[in-house]
Amino acid sequence: MKTMPATATEPLLLEMKNISIEFPGVKALDDVMFATATGTVHALIGANGAGKSTLMKVLTGAYPHYTGEIFIGGRKVDIRSPKDAKDLGIQIVHQEVDTALISYLTVGENIMLDRMINDSGKRQWMNWPSLHRQAQEVLDRLNVRISPRKRVDELTLAEKQMTLIARAIARECRFLILDEPTAPLSRSETEELFRVVRDLRSRNVGIIFISHRLPELFEICDEMTVMRDGRFVVREAARNLTQNQLVEYMLGRKLEQQFPKHQATPGEPAFVVKNFSDDTGKVKNVNFYVRKGEVVGIAGLVGAGKTELCKALFGHTRATGERMLNGRPLKIRTPSDAVRAGLALVPEERRKEGVLVEESVSTNITTVVLPKLCRMFGTVLDFGRERTISRMMIYDLGIKTPSEAALVRNLSGGNQQKVAIGKWLVADAEVYIFDEPTKGVDVGAKRDIFQLIAKLVEQGKSVIYASCELSEIMGITDRVYVMYDGTIVKELETAKTNEEELLFYSTGGK
Amino acid sequence: MSDTRTEKAVQPSSGADPGPAPGRKPSAARFDWFQFFYRYGTIVTIVLLILYFGLATDSFLQGQNIINILRSISIVTIIAIGLTISLAVGGFDLSVGSTASLACAVVISMFVWYHQPTAIGVLAAIGACLLVGVLNSFLIIRFKIPDMLLTLAVMFVIQGVALTYSRGATISQNMVMPDGSFATGQIPKLFAKFGQVPGIIIIMLVIVLLVHLFLNYTRHGRYMYVIGGNMEAAKLSGIPVNKYRIAAYLLSSLFAAIGGIVLGARILTAEVNSGAPYLMDAVAATFIGFSVFGAGKPNALGTFFGAVLIGILQNGLVMMSVPYYSMDIVKGGVLAFALALTYYRKR
Numbered sequence: 133m134k135t136m137p138a139t140a141t142e143p144l145l146l147e148m149k150n151i152s153i154e155f156p157g158v159k160a161l162d163d164v165m166f167a168t169a170t171g172t173v174h175a176l177i178g179a180n181g182a183g184k185s186t187l188m189k190v191l192t193g194a195y196p197h198y199t200g201e202i203f204i205g206g207r208k209v210d211i212r213s214p215k216d217a218k219d220l221g222i223q224i225v226h227q228e229v230d231t232a233l234i235s236y237l238t239v240g241e242n243i244m245l246d247r248m249i250n251d252s253g254k255r256q257w258m259n260w261p262s263l264h265r266q267a268q269e270v271l272d273r274l275n276v277r278i279s280p281r282k283r284v285d286e287l288t289l290a291e292k293q294m295t296l297i298a299r300a301i302a303r304e305c306r307f308l309i310l311d312e313p314t315a316p317l318s319r320s321e322t323e324e325l326f327r328v329v330r331d332l333r334s335r336n337v338g339i340i341f342i343s344h345r346l347p348e349l350f351e352i353c354d355e356m357t358v359m360r361d362g363r364f365v366v367r368e369a370a371r372n373l374t375q376n377q378l379v380e381y382m383l384g385r386k387l388e389q390q391f392p393k394h395q396a397t398p399g400e401p402a403f404v405v406k407n408f409s410d411d412t413g414k415v416k417n418v419n420f421y422v423r424k425g426e427v428v429g430i431a432g433l434v435g436a437g438k439t440e441l442c443k444a445l446f447g448h449t450r451a452t453g454e455r456m457l458n459g460r461p462l463k464i465r466t467p468s469d470a471v472r473a474g475l476a477l478v479p480e481e482r483r484k485e486g487v488l489v490e491e492s493v494s495t496n497i498t499t500v501v502l503p504k505l506c507r508m509f510g511t512v513l514d515f516g517r518e519r520t521i522s523r524m525m526i527y528d529l530g531i532k533t534p535s536e537a538a539l540v541r542n543l544s545g546g547n548q549q550k551v552a553i554g555k556w557l558v559a560d561a562e563v564y565i566f567d568e569p570t571k572g573v574d575v576g577a578k579r580d581i582f583q584l585i586a587k588l589v590e591q592g593k594s595v596i597y598a599s600c601e602l603s604e605i606m607g608i609t610d611r612v613y614v615m616y617d618g619t620i621v622k623e624l625e626t627a628k629t630n631e632e633e634l635l636f637y638s639t640g641g642k
Numbered sequence: 643m644s645d646t647r648t649e650k651a652v653q654p655s656s657g658a659d660p661g662p663a664p665g666r667k668p669s670a671a672r673f674d675w676f677q678f679f680y681r682y683g684t685i686v687t688i689v690l691l692i693l694y695f696g697l698a699t700d701s702f703l704q705g706q707n708i709i710n711i712l713r714s715i716s717i718v719t720i721i722a723i724g725l726t727i728s729l730a731v732g733g734f735d736l737s738v739g740s741t742a743s744l745a746c747a748v749v750i751s752m753f754v755w756y757h758q759p760t761a762i763g764v765l766a767a768i769g770a771c772l773l774v775g776v777l778n779s780f781l782i783i784r785f786k787i788p789d790m791l792l793t794l795a796v797m798f799v800i801q802g803v804a805l806t807y808s809r810g811a812t813i814s815q816n817m818v819m820p821d822g823s824f825a826t827g828q829i830p831k832l833f834a835k836f837g838q839v840p841g842i843i844i845i846m847l848v849i850v851l852l853v854h855l856f857l858n859y860t861r862h863g864r865y866m867y868v869i870g871g872n873m874e875a876a877k878l879s880g881i882p883v884n885k886y887r888i889a890a891y892l893l894s895s896l897f898a899a900i901g902g903i904v905l906g907a908r909i910l911t912a913e914v915n916s917g918a919p920y921l922m923d924a925v926a927a928t929f930i931g932f933s934v935f936g937a938g939k940p941n942a943l944g945t946f947f948g949a950v951l952i953g954i955l956q957n958g959l960v961m962m963s964v965p966y967y968s969m970d971i972v973k974g975g976v977l978a979f980a981l982a983l984t985y986y987r988k989r
Contacts, residue, residue: 446878448877448878466877466882467877467878467879467880468880468881468882470880471879471880472880477878479878484872484874484875485872485874485875485878486875486878487872487875488871488872488875488876489871489872490871490872490938490939491867491868491871495864495868499868499876499879499881500879500880502861502864502865503861506860506861510861511860511861511862512859512860513858513859513860513861513864555879
């Protein structure tokens with residue numbers, strides 16, 4: 133296609149220069165440069181929110197409104213749509229494999245999907261034998277043993293990923309972006325993926341590899357580019373870098389945030405978790421405890437199993453192991469058991485799990501305590517008390533809303549989060565679990581949330597704070613457990629550690 | 643509680659929707675026609691229809707005719723109330739029509755075949771129908787089948803069960819039994835009262851009122867709406883979601899049963915599939931009811947007014963000599979319009 137020879141064994145250069153992109157209120161990328169070539173595996177690294185995904189979305193045509201220049205083989209190209217990117221041989225395999233695959237079609241149909249749609253020309257009939265033969269050829273090129281006639285919903289995650297890689301190389305592929313490909317894979321599956329990656333490299337495909345797992349990057353990558361806060365930091369050959377250096381580059385000098393200092397007077401261990409695993413295998417043999425009046429952080433990168441741990445603790449998913457509160461073992465099989473036992477969970481997906489967007493602020497705030505609010509054996513609603521309690525919460529938390537009767541849908545993200553927290557404050561639980569409570573929340577609301585947590589601890593509550601924002605973990609917690617790959621790998625005193633150390637363990641350092 | 647005023651900063655962004663709670667008057671500041679029509683469209687339509695039919699025909703506004711209309715909508719309303727509860731928890735019970743058929747067949751057969759008194763007949767019918775609710779909720783919750791699909795399947799099954807039970811025939815007094823003899827049981831006078839004029843309307847109004855109070859003024863009703871609004875959030879708030887879903891399907895079947903029993907009392911026979919036609923009318927009434935008073939969700943009063951709207955249309959159009967077989971066109975059209983109002987707002 134175009135002027136580029138398909139059989140080029142010469143490395144072909146891909147350069148992105150002065151790339152900037154803005155979203156309402158945020159400058160997501162600021163004058164970023166990125167360069168790689170075919171025949172190399174190039175790691176793109178950065179903490180959450182560094183702009184890796186945004187940069188790759190620019191490269192694959194998902195964001196047409198970027199500024200800056202992109203060159204391939206020295207020729208300036210313009211990528212304004214996914215089709216532009218594909219025509220230039222740039223393919224991406226996203227982390228969420230299931231969203232890209234059509235589950236009730238066969239592997240072969242999925243692999244040939246792009247070609248079926250784009251290259252059929254005027255043909256109206258499907259040629260199934262030819263389609264499956266071509267799909268088989270692609271799979272053979274990858275040396276992957278999956279039958280093209282198998283249905284995609286029968287595949288394992290790793291096989292699904294291979295199917296997507298096969299789809300990417302079914303059309304001309306010069307640059308292949310793998311976004312967090314190893315996150316859901318086991319060790320042996322990762323080995324298999326690396327074999328395929330090396331194989332593709334030897335065929336002069338340029339691989340851009342995004343991952344949080346630093347050790348494996350050293351295993352597979354030739355070059356590395358680090359990004360931070362939407363800016364380019366460094367580009368270096370992998371052999372000239374160490375894991376510690378990478379961590380420093382990723383963090384840079386950090387912006388000090390305003391965290392309220394709470395008077396930590398931790399008492400006895402209140403909430404104790406022993407040998408805790410969930411049924412999906414995302415949480416493996418976790419042991420930890422929280423004292424009264426203590427904030428314990430669960431640090432870890434996206435996909436480390438923090439959310440799964442929080443939900444399993446709360447009885448939302450089935451789990452094995454022990455949970456004890458004040459020395460009493462808890463029997464928790466459903467979230468409603470957990471609430472009765474004195475647990476509270478502010479879930480990560482606010483709009484999906486935390487609040488009822490189509491209901492009023494007061495309905496939201498009183499959901500958990502409704503039995504105590506009602507007359508006649510907790511049956512008949514008492515609208516007066518409901519209003520009183522809601523107004524109190526709105527005032528205490530500084531929720532910006534026209535009235536307690538306003539729909540939560542009309543509030544801003546930060547205020548929605550305050551509602552999601554507020555409903556647990558009225559419930560007066562013993563153990564508060566916060567899962568990424570500052571996600572999508574503005575700075576002012578963030579500070580309010582931290583102050584609230586500080587207040588909870590001063591009242592002698594136990595708080596579990598799960599977050600991938602290491603600066604927040606450093607700022608708010610007393611003690612930290614670092615999660616990696618579904619299990620707790622390290623326990624640290626917050627006062628005696630730093631972000632570098634946290635990130636080191638979060639990325640699989642030992 | 644002191645006067646802790648909360649209106650610190652009104653969201654500047656929200657241009658469209660002031661979002662007051664149901665029952666509040668719309669702000670007089672700026673008249674929003676769409677909002678007005680959304681809230682009061684059904685009521686206005688009912689008033690306009692009454693005016694129109696009242697002027698166009700002589701007999702429409704006579705007391706007897708008003709009672710006629712209420713009587714004609716009572717069965718639909720009772721069945722639709724059950725459907726409303728299943729919709730409130732985010733479900734959809736399509737089996738209500740068949741369940742009503744079953745109730746009708748069981749209650750009449752209890753009298754005609756087995757010489758039972760009123761109480762036994764009614765209880766047997768309700769018992770049989772509650773089993774349908776158990777089946778629905780068990781399959782939906784245990785096997786995670788989408789509500790609408792599962793109740794569609796159960797609708798078929800129960801339709802078949804009702805037919806098989808009545809041996810594919812109408813059950814009536816003095817019917818010929820398979821062995822050639824005549825059925826000797828009589829339908830009790832008391833039972834027949836359920837289907838006659840004050841009784842049937844009173845049953846309907848009491849049910850509407852009770853369910854309205856239940857859904858809006860009790861904790862359990864609130865939980866049902868919360869579950870229907872966001873099941874995941876409801877679960878994570880500690881609400882025993884599955885118990886309430888089971889309860890909702892049991893209530894749905896209960897009201898379908900009452901609907902079927904009243905139907906039996908009104909026609910004093912159990913026709914083949916007698917409850918089936920009520921399904922679509924009930925669906926229409928319920929969805930028209932979504933928008934009444936701007937509730938935006940299934941609600942008992944709304945369902946009642948939805949049924950009233952359909953009843954008036956039907957009655958008035960018959961008086962205007964529109965043939966009965968064209969009625970479905972009108973009903974379907976009204977339903978489509980009500981749905982448009984509901985979903986256009988939601989975007």
